[in-house]
Amino acid sequence: MADDHTHVQEFFGARAAGWDARFPDDGPAYAAAVTELGLSPGDAVLDAGCGTGRALAPLRRAVGPTGTVVGADLTPAMLEAALRAGRGASGQLLLADVTRLPLRTGSLDAVFAAGLVAHLPQPEVNLRELARVVRPGGKLALFHPIGRAALAARQGRQITDDDLRAEPNLRLLLAGSGWRTVSYVDEDARFLALAVRQD
Template identity: 40%
Template sequence: MTIPRADMPLPPQFVFDDPAAYELMMGRWSALVADPFLDWLALPPGLAWLDDGCGNGSFTESLLRRQRPATVVGVDPSPEQLAFARQRASTVGVRFLQGDAQALPLSDASVDAAVMALVLFFLADPQQGIRELVRVTRPGGTIAAYHWDMDGGGFPLQPIRDAAHADGYEPQKPPSAWAATLEASEDLWLQAGLLDVRTTQIEVCRDFDSFDDFWRTAQGNPRLRDFFASLAPSVLQRLKGRVREQLGVAGGGPLVLKARANAVQGRKRQVVHTHVASDAETA
């Protein structure tokens, strides 16, 4: 696995600014991964959690429902996403803060568990993002993430990407898609000095009422939305037909699609206090 050099220029930060569209598209996909991810972490209730890159609060809802945490802090760079998250009835009591995952607005060792749900590959500098997770987590605490298996074809909108590629187009990937593989995730967690590093894959299925329902949700991805807008109407219709053909959808019936996420977790080292015996103690 090749990690970009420190002297390489960083890609621009990517921010979602349409929370309703995000909920329709990626929020619902993320919620499907959240429960098996939290089961895999197997952490006790009553902890202080950080939902780093909380977006519109989709994962935050699952966290509150499943973990019964003592406290939750959600951090995201998008004010629009945070406003949506605050309006969810179940997130009352969550402390939502606007901030950058690469410079978290939290004090050192202030949470027991820090997670990123579908965030790592959007960071311009994933290594710095992980360093921040380590900084704000207490010794012995858990640091974890899940992200779509982009290189392995696990992205929920992969059928559209494949059809576009077959037509000679290449929709833009997240800026740090390289970090989303199991190998890269494990390496990044180990390089951060974390212990008991483990990885797993989580496959989920989502039902759509029809192909048009699926196609409509794709508009919630800003990069894909911009890509569609760049195409001539005839080209866009050809692309849509290619996706429909690829999925084997002839009529207007229901559709079931799969996606796959790569997950990683590790534990922050405990602080070791070394006692130096005095002359009196050794006498």
């Protein structure tokens, strides 16, 4: 586990300063995904693996001034980039491992996770931890601003049937970790799977 975490921290730490500049047009996609999560004023939401905090402002708009927004990330350099970008004003930034969250059981209404699943060391166990901190009936959004095929092309690889985010695989993974998939979209312009926390 420590090796996985070290690898993730090194990978994102080396890229944090220029992360937003590499993907300058993703803002509307983040905002649209947050809208589809269906948050209400006053809700408590976690941005799991928040990176530079691009989802924090739309999450804050969705839950309003009475809501709670927490952005958690394992990589200090990503959180520092979020602070430099002024995104700390939209929510509380937390240096934390999303596989062992320092949050109370059932304390959240929703989790938003952009690009997180591929970096989880034990996806089923780790998604169960996200389920733990969400109340029954609460929501999960697994998002990426481009779809699986477009991402694979960007990375110079092919998508395969054993891809964790392929619909049948992801549905099974979510079901095994306390979530029920309610929608799945994998288009060139976005990837968005929405799930509900089982009782």
